[in-house]
Amino acid sequence: MKIVATPALSSARGPASMATLFKCRGVLTRSSIFFPHHKSSHFLSPGNLIPRFPTVTYSTMSKFQLKWGILATGGIAESFARDLWPNPETRDVKDIEHKVVAAASSSSAKRAEDFLKEVRAVDGAKAYGSYKELVQDPNVDIIYVATPHSHHYQNVRLCLEAGKNVLCEKAFTTNAAQLETLVKIAKEKNLFLMEAVWTRYFPLSIYVRDIITSGKIGTVYRTYADLSMSMAPEDTFDDKHRMVNPDLAGGALLDLGIYALTWVFQTLYHTQKNPQPPSSVLGAIRKYKTGADEHTSMLLTFPRESGGDAHGIATTSMRVAADPDGKGTAGPSIRIQGSDGEIQVFHPAYRPSRTKFIHKDGTVDEKKWEFPGPGKGSGWKNGFGGGWQNEGEGQGMYWEADECAYALRDGRKEGKYESLEESVVIMRVMDEVRKQNNMKYPEKIETVDYPVDL
Numbered sequence: 042m043k044i045v046a047t048p049a050l051s052s053a054r055g056p057a058s059m060a061t062l063f064k065c066r067g068v069l070t071r072s073s074i075f076f077p078h079h080k081s082s083h084f085l086s087p088g089n090l091i092p093r094f095p096t097v098t099y100s101t102m103s104k105f106q107l108k109w110g111i112l113a114t115g116g117i118a119e120s121f122a123r124d125l126w127p128n129p130e131t132r133d134v135k136d137i138e139h140k141v142v143a144a145a146s147s148s149s150a151k152r153a154e155d156f157l158k159e160v161r162a163v164d165g166a167k168a169y170g171s172y173k174e175l176v177q178d179p180n181v182d183i184i185y186v187a188t189p190h191s192h193h194y195q196n197v198r199l200c201l202e203a204g205k206n207v208l209c210e211k212a213f214t215t216n217a218a219q220l221e222t223l224v225k226i227a228k229e230k231n232l233f234l235m236e237a238v239w240t241r242y243f244p245l246s247i248y249v250r251d252i253i254t255s256g257k258i259g260t261v262y263r264t265y266a267d268l269s270m271s272m273a274p275e276d277t278f279d280d281k282h283r284m285v286n287p288d289l290a291g292g293a294l295l296d297l298g299i300y301a302l303t304w305v306f307q308t309l310y311h312t313q314k315n316p317q318p319p320s321s322v323l324g325a326i327r328k329y330k331t332g333a334d335e336h337t338s339m340l341l342t343f344p345r346e347s348g349g350d351a352h353g354i355a356t357t358s359m360r361v362a363a364d365p366d367g368k369g370t371a372g373p374s375i376r377i378q379g380s381d382g383e384i385q386v387f388h389p390a391y392r393p394s395r396t397k398f399i400h401k402d403g404t405v406d407e408k409k410w411e412f413p414g415p416g417k418g419s420g421w422k423n424g425f426g427g428g429w430q431n432e433g434e435g436q437g438m439y440w441e442a443d444e445c446a447y448a449l450r451d452g453r454k455e456g457k458y459e460s461l462e463e464s465v466v467i468m469r470v471m472d473e474v475r476k477q478n479n480m481k482y483p484e485k486i487e488t489v490d491y492p493v494d495l
């Protein structure tokens with residue numbers, strides 16, 4: 042069966058057509074492009090957007106269907122599940138589709154039921170009042186784990202022990218020992234396991250990595266990467282909130298610093314033929330009153346077989362901002378510096394949409410990405426009271442979801458843009474930074490014991 046979706050009112054390009062109605066999946070839905078109505082720096086400014094109103098031919102024949110179970114119903118669970126809704130063909134992905142077939146909430150089955158409605162799950166999707174019930178559902182192919190960092194080890198292990206494939210939110214675990222244990226279990230059970238660092242699967246990340254591996258930027262000597270979001274934690278979070286609560290492995294390092302490290306690793310490690318872990322790591326931490334880190338800076342040295350080292354500088358903060366005026370005037374958040382040029386990537390590091398490649402001769406290539414998808418209803422909701430931040434068309438979390446579908450279809454057990462081994466190396470770096478700064482989480486969330494009732 043094929044459904045052709047065309048702009049019902051106009052095929053004109055440009056701002057006037059932004060509210061164009063689209064026919065899709067047999068229903069009329071409004072297309073709106075990611076507009077800010079919140080001062081947060083999560084947003085693209087309208088001027089950065091390229092209106093796009095394609096004619097899309099939807100095919101429902103012979104697709105690989107991935108059936109998702111969602112474990113936890115908080116902010117990012119909702120954003121992710123909503124991103125599974127847009128038809129993948131709107132992003133030129135023609136051979137897979139996603140279905141949310143179940144969700145579990147540790148609060149109540151009613152909460153899971155409401156969640157399933159909010160994210161437009163399939164008819165008959167199952168709502169569970171415990172994670173243990175979800176992992177027993179034979180209809181679920183893969184579970185997306187969206188609990189706080191502190192719970193990832195216990196929750197992922199629950200899924201793996203029950204024979205489920207897993208996509209787990211970042212940071213993967215609280216420490217490397219926990220992650221190594223999960224990787225071992227996944228391998229023994231021949232299950233797929235991936236860290237949900239969605240940034241790796243963005244077209245912009247693929248573009249940047251391609252520039253590096255093609256040699257166009259020459260030898261890469263240094264990457265600066267920052268993800269800092271000024272949140273005035275004392276005004277924004279109570280001390281129990283997951284962002285600042287050590288019992289939930291809160292703090293800038295695991296929550297935001299992972300993205301700065303992602304940029305350092307995907308430019309200085311992942312792109313190497315024979316990647317070597319950093320030969321040295323130096324970290325500095327400024328603590329918040331709860332004991333969680335509010336501000337962390339890291340200097341990593343990557344050995345090079347050709348001699349000399351490459352340096353990665355990764356910084357993160359809840360106290361100061363990478364983009365203080367929300368307009369990008371502070372310049373790029375990420376600078377990848379090579380012998381033949383520099384690649385710049387603009388805030389936010391986790392959801393990059395704008396980049397510049399400045400060649401050695403001074404010429405500049407600029408690229409921008411928009412976030413396509415049909416219909417109102419896919420939106421970003423953060424976990425700390427921001428509420429809906431836009432009525433956009435999807436946030437780009439679907440790209441990591443697509444990777445899960447392709448991996449399961451093709452029998453791969455890891456994500457292709459971040460191996461489990463690379464996730465472990467990054468977790469070891471974070472361990473080392475915490476160790477140097479005497480920052481520990483409570484034993485019950487750092488242990489590899491299982492099961493532990495948190």
Ligand SMILES: NC(=O)C1=CN([C@@H]2O[C@H](COP(=O)(O)OP(=O)(O)OC[C@H]3O[C@@H](n4cnc5c(N)ncnc54)[C@H](OP(=O)(O)O)[C@@H]3O)[C@@H](O)[C@H]2O)C=CC1
Pocket residue numbers: 112113114115116117118145146147148149152187188189190192210211212237239283289295296391423424425
């Ligand atoms: N990729 C991205 O861009 C983002 C990723 N994240 C990541 O997602 C994860 C969750 O973050 P977020 O959704 O913002 O968090 P929320 O606090 O909004 O949601 C977490 C959910 O986990 C469940 N949960 C189980 N036990 C606890 C507990 N003891 N305390 C609090 N919640 C508990 C609850 O769901 P229930 O009651 O249904 O069981 C809760 O709603 C983190 O790992 C974070 O780093 C967060 C934001 C953005």
Ligand SMILES: O=C1OC[C@@H](O)[C@H](O)[C@H]1O
Pocket residue numbers: 296297391423
């Ligand atoms: O992953 C994340 O990215 C966006 C941030 O707002 C959020 O705190 C973090 O968890």
